[in-house]
Amino acid sequence: MSFSLGIIGLPNVGKSTLFKALTQQEVDISNYPFCTIDPNVGIVRVPDQRLKILSEIIKPEKTTPTIIEFVDIAGLVKGAHKGEGLGNQFLAHIREVDAIIHVIRSFTDKDIKHVEDSININRDIEIINTELIMKDLETIEKHKKKLEKEIKANNKQAIKENEILQETEKQLNNYEFITLDEKQKQTIKHLNLLTIKPMIYLINSKGEDHELQALKTLPENTIPLDLKLELEYSELTLEEQQELKIKQRLDVLIKTSYKLLNLISFYTIKGGTETRAWTAQQNTLAPQAGGIVHTDFETKFIRAQVINYKELIDAKSWNEAKNKGLIKTQGKSYQVKDGDIIEFKI
Ligand SMILES: Nc1nc2c(ncn2[C@@H]2O[C@H](COP(=O)(O)OP(=O)(O)OP(=O)(O)O)[C@@H](O)[C@H]2O)c(=O)[nH]1
Ligand SMILES: [Mg+2]
Incomplete structure (x- = not known):
């Protein structure tokens, strides 16, 4: 079982471009909204200097890095929670991942259609986050109905769950993501709420950002990256990269994801035959x-x-x-x- 990261965002913002650069899988990144329908799933080896050094000490027959799974999900639009665009089904795909990379378009290119017709980072973030919040509110509402009978029968677990859900609803209604302690999270884990998942914002930009101001207002878990360039880099051989003095930043994304998502690596050595890295949450x-x-x-x-x-x-x-x-x-x-x-x- 590997840790999985779902790539979400509006249509045509560069989600599949990121996926392709990370996984080297051939996926369709044609220039039209809703190009991706079924999610693409791929795995990426996590770069790990410690594993290399460990192997030098243990000298195993085999060294295996840990992997992270990336899932490239179809674009979401306003009203997705009510079935707009490709709708509900795709929110269901987000349910299955452990954490979210939210891609926001900041690059300008008049040939690439923006579903909202203009570049506006904060607006786009709000559209997507609102969909996640609305979907969670719907899930909570449904579940609270189910709990009613058990609460009447004085079921302690149901009462506790209901209390947590009321708190959660309050946060979501204030347009806040869910913040609960570990124990509370465990209690409502089975609901698989979307806004409880850790999230990284990835601004797909050229660096010459005309919206630097907007960037400043974003949370610390924001990474700006030029995805088109990263894809081009990823298609070069290592020698070509060195020759051109190119430094790919995708490794940074993976490492930063690790940190921001509170992930750690641990290792097994299997009696000296295989030294292997694994991913876990802190x-x-x-x-x-x-x-x-x-x-x-x-x-x-x-x-x-x-x-x-x-x-x-x-x-x-x-x-x-x-x-x-x-x-x-x-x-x-x-x-x-x-x-x-x-x-x-x-
Ligand atoms: N100019 C420019 N174009 C980009 C950049 N990133 C992606 N594109 C282009 O934007 C188009 C859409 O990219 P995709 O990666 O398919 O976008 P997506 O978010 O997966 O789109 P959907 O699957 O339709 O939701 C493609 O033509 C890409 O080449 C960028 O940084 N700059
Ligand atoms: Mg796509």
Whole structure:
């Protein structure tokens, strides 16, 4: 199971261009709105310097980087939650991803149609976010109806859920995304609300931005990137890139996504045969991290042997680390840390 990022935004803003640059998959990026209908799914290796160094120490037969899945979703328009454009179905695709990259067009090109006929970052963000919010409000409303009977029967879980949903509704009605603590989030997780997912804003711009002012008002999780240029770069070989002194910024996007989405990497070494990186969300407990590697590691979890990357590097070898007692036994409540090397015991 890999972590998945959904690429969303208005039609014709560069979503598939980003997807193609990231995954090198042949997808249709023709110049017309709603070019993408069925979502494109692709995987991307996460660049990881630590994995390289770990492999030099462990010398496994095989080294496998962690991957992130990207899903290129059809364009959304005003009224999508009521079925406008390609509508509801696509909001359903967003439900399935773990986090969202929201692409906003800032490049000017009179040949590329903008569904709202002009460039306006803040307006476009609002259109998309409003659709997500409206859809969530609808989901909550429906679910609250379902809870009514159970609340009458004094079902504690239903009462708790209802309270959280009321709070959530208040936030959404104020045009705020949902902010809840971890426990509350878990309670309503089954609803798969859209605005609870972490989101990154990607401004598709040339850098010579005529809307710098607008950019300043955006949240810190905003990345400006020239997607057309990134796609051209991604089609060059590594040698060509070096020759032309080109620095692709897609790696930055992946790394920044990691940070902004509170993702961490942990590693397994499988008795020296395969050193492999994995992606988890911060605060993931050891058994759930095990579940990312193999279902059995979660359901039959007994304990984990853990050492952090830095300690292993200092010890210089696995055996040395073991002799020094640096490999620690951890139980079910251990929160996995970025850079942990873990051996799951079942
Ligand atoms: N000038 C310019 N054109 C771009 C840029 N990014 C994308 N385009 C063009 O815009 C058009 C639409 O790009 P896509 O990536 O297909 O857009 P999309 O968001 O996937 O569109 P839909 O699938 O229809 O929702 C294509 O002709 C791209 O080449 C850019 O940064 N500058
Ligand atoms: Mg597309």
